[in-house]
Amino acid sequence: MLNWVTRFNIFSFLDNNHYAFEEPAFEWILAVGVKESIVLNNAVDFSELKSFHAENPGWLFGHINYPSKDSDSIGFPSSFFFVPDIIIKCKGNNISIDSSTVAAQEIFNEINHQSIQITNTLSSNLSIRSNYTQEEYIEIIHCLKKHIQRGDCYEINFCQGFFVENIQIDPVDLYQKLMELSPNPFAAFYKLDDKYCICASPERFLKKSGEVVISQPIKGTSKRDHSNIITDVLNKEYLLNSVKEKSENVMIVDLVRNDLSRICNEGSVFTKELFGVYSFPQVHQMISTIQGTVTEEVHWTEIIKACYPMGSMTGAPKVKVMELIEKYENGPRGLFSGSIGYVTPEGDFDFNVVIRSVFYNQSDETLSFKVGGGITFNSDPAMEYEECMIKASAIMQILSSD
Numbered sequence: 001m002l003n004w005v006t007r008f009n010i011f012s013f014l015d016n017n018h019y020a021f022e023e024p025a026f027e028w029i030l031a032v033g034v035k036e037s038i039v040l041n042n043a044v045d046f047s048e049l050k051s052f053h054a055e056n057p058g059w060l061f062g063h064i065n066y067p068s069k070d071s072d073s074i075g076f077p078s079s080f081f082f083v084p085d086i087i088i089k090c091k092g093n094n095i096s097i098d099s100s101t102v103a104a105q106e107i108f109n110e111i112n113h114q115s116i117q118i119t120n121t122l123s124s125n126l127s128i129r130s131n132y133t134q135e136e137y138i139e140i141i142h143c144l145k146k147h148i149q150r151g152d153c154y155e156i157n158f159c160q161g162f163f164v165e166n167i168q169i170d171p172v173d174l175y176q177k178l179m180e181l182s183p184n185p186f187a188a189f190y191k192l193d194d195k196y197c198i199c200a201s202p203e204r205f206l207k208k209s210g211e212v213v214i215s216q217p218i219k220g221t222s223k224r225d226h227s228n229i230i231t232d233v234l235n236k237e238y239l240l241n242s243v244k245e246k247s248e249n250v251m252i253v254d255l256v257r258n259d260l261s262r263i264c265n266e267g268s269v270f271t272k273e274l275f276g277v278y279s280f281p282q283v284h285q286m287i288s289t290i291q292g293t294v295t296e297e298v299h300w301t302e303i304i305k306a307c308y309p310m311g312s313m314t315g316a317p318k319v320k321v322m323e324l325i326e327k328y329e330n331g332p333r334g335l336f337s338g339s340i341g342y343v344t345p346e347g348d349f350d351f352n353v354v355i356r357s358v359f360y361n362q363s364d365e366t367l368s369f370k371v372g373g374g375i376t377f378n379s380d381p382a383m384e385y386e387e388c389m390i391k392a393s394a395i396m397q398i399l400s401s402d
Contacts, residue, residue: 001030001088002172002189004114010034010082012061012190014342014352019185021204022214022289025350026091029342031061033085035100040079043067046305049081053301053343056083060343063190063197063354065335066309069326072334073163073366074359076195081343119170122177126399131161131330134385140328141381147324148377155251156315156324159372160388161331164399167367171196171360174398178358182281182394186352188340194363197335200394202280203287203353205310205339206303210348211293213264213303214272217252217312218353219374220245220286223390224279236284239277244378246275249286252374255311255318256290262306264292282394300347310353313337315374335359336370358395369395 005011015028038052044064053060062081086099086107097104132140137160144156175189175198188199204216222239225231239245253271260269269292276287294303315321336359341351360367371391373384 001111001114002175003116003118004111005030005032006172006191008032008191009193010037010191012084012340012342013188014340015179015187015189016185017179017183017187021185021216022207024185025209026089028090030088031059031082031084031086031342032088035083035085037080037082039077041077044079044308046301049079050299050301052081058083058345059087061341063192063335063338063340064304064308064351065338066313066333067322068332068334070332072332072336072359072368073364074195074334074361074368075364076192076197076335076359080192118173118176120173121168121170122173122399126164126167128162128164128396128399131163137385137388138381141375141379141384144324144328144375145377145379145381148375153321153324154316155248155374155376156321157313157337157372157374158325158384159329159333159337159370161336161368161370162392162395163366163368166365167360168365169360169367171198171362174198174358174360177398178394181398182356184280184356188352188354188357190340194361196360196362197340197354197357198360199340199352199354199357201352201355201357202278202285203312203355205341205351205353206307207350208294208300208303208348211295212291213260213294214289214291215256215260215307215310216287216289217249217256217310218285218287219249219252219312220275220277221373221387221391222284224282224284236277236279239284239286240275244376245286247378248374248376249275249288251316251376252311253288253290255316256307259307259311260290260292263298263303264294268293283390300343300349304349304351308339309337310339312374313353313355313372333370337372356391356394358399367399 186201190197222235272289339351
């Protein structure tokens with residue numbers, strides 16, 4: 001199916017990889033082709049997005065970038081949403097195909113006759129470069145800690161980027177390798193013309209189901225050790241007992257509660273789970289779940305607007321740390337720490353946080369990825385750098401394999 005879908009200029013494939021966070025609506029969903037679309041190249045105009053959906057009721061798929069003044073090297077627009085021509089969904093043992101222009105049986109036959117061969121285009125000789133040396137990264141963390149000590153902020157998410165030039169890849173091959181090594185519950189394989197996002201995200205930004213809205217920020221990370229079960233358990237217990245990781249997590253919980261309180265019914269916002277520790281292929285993560293309820297009058301765009309960008313990728317207080325991010329990070333984030341997701345005809349939605357992702361511009365033959373972490377008063381700069389390298393390890397591993 002993924003070999004078949006690459007013939008289209010635009011598609012969005014979302015896969016939960018058998019995780020069951022808050023009862024997923026499907027195992028995976030693929031949106032293909034475009035009946036109508038909207039491109040927002042500057043700051044996201046949520047009122048314009050609201051009008052577009054009113055004029056084009058039905059399913060919407062797309063993305064929203066992290067808000068930056070400039071575009072990144074890959075070139076995803078600030079926001080893009082499309083009404084798909086074809087939707088293929090899998091839930092349990094059932095697959096459904098819906099299209100207003102092509103017979104479902106015809107689509108099914110086309111996919112079944114598609115080759116299952118995937119071209120391996122990766123090389124072990126790739127030169128992966130970072131936009132910071134280890135020393136430069138550590139020095140910036142010291143600068144950010146001074147801002148925290150002065151009271152400018154409590155926590156700031158700081159990211160560094162990696163890039164490869166003059167690279168030709170088969171995006172399906174890269175996506176499959178990433179899913180084999182690091183299957184995660186909010187994975188996405190997303191194409192917009194010549195630009196690809198290959199995403200193995202473990203984090204949900206926002207989900208709305210009926211009147212219920214939830215957010216599940218991740219803050220707190222420790223390394224997996226598959227070779228030693230005792231060490232692996234100790235690393236998990238470190239998260240459960242770490243004052244530093246818990247303080248980092250609770251700051252973002254408070255921020256998310258505040259964001260949701262802007263649009264949820266008064267008194268309805270509460271922390272459903274605090275400091276939940278979940279295990280993923282490369283890392284253990286601390287995840288909290290915040291829930292609230294909204295009235296029917298609250299449009300889905302208003303919910304996104306109230307919470308965007310997500311606190312787990314900014315810090316607290318949000319406005320100040322976004323200024324510091326703009327000052328200290330070497331280059332705009334683009335789609336990284338943005339969001340990919342869908343909206344149903346009823347106005348329900350589910351959006352991820354775009355992390356653990358590779359971005360590829362096929363025309364320019366450029367590839368990039370970014371990793372980051374939450375910096376607090378108690379952060380050790382050298383350990384923060386090590387955490388970034390752990391988060392980047394899965395992508396590093398697949399890019400260096402042939």
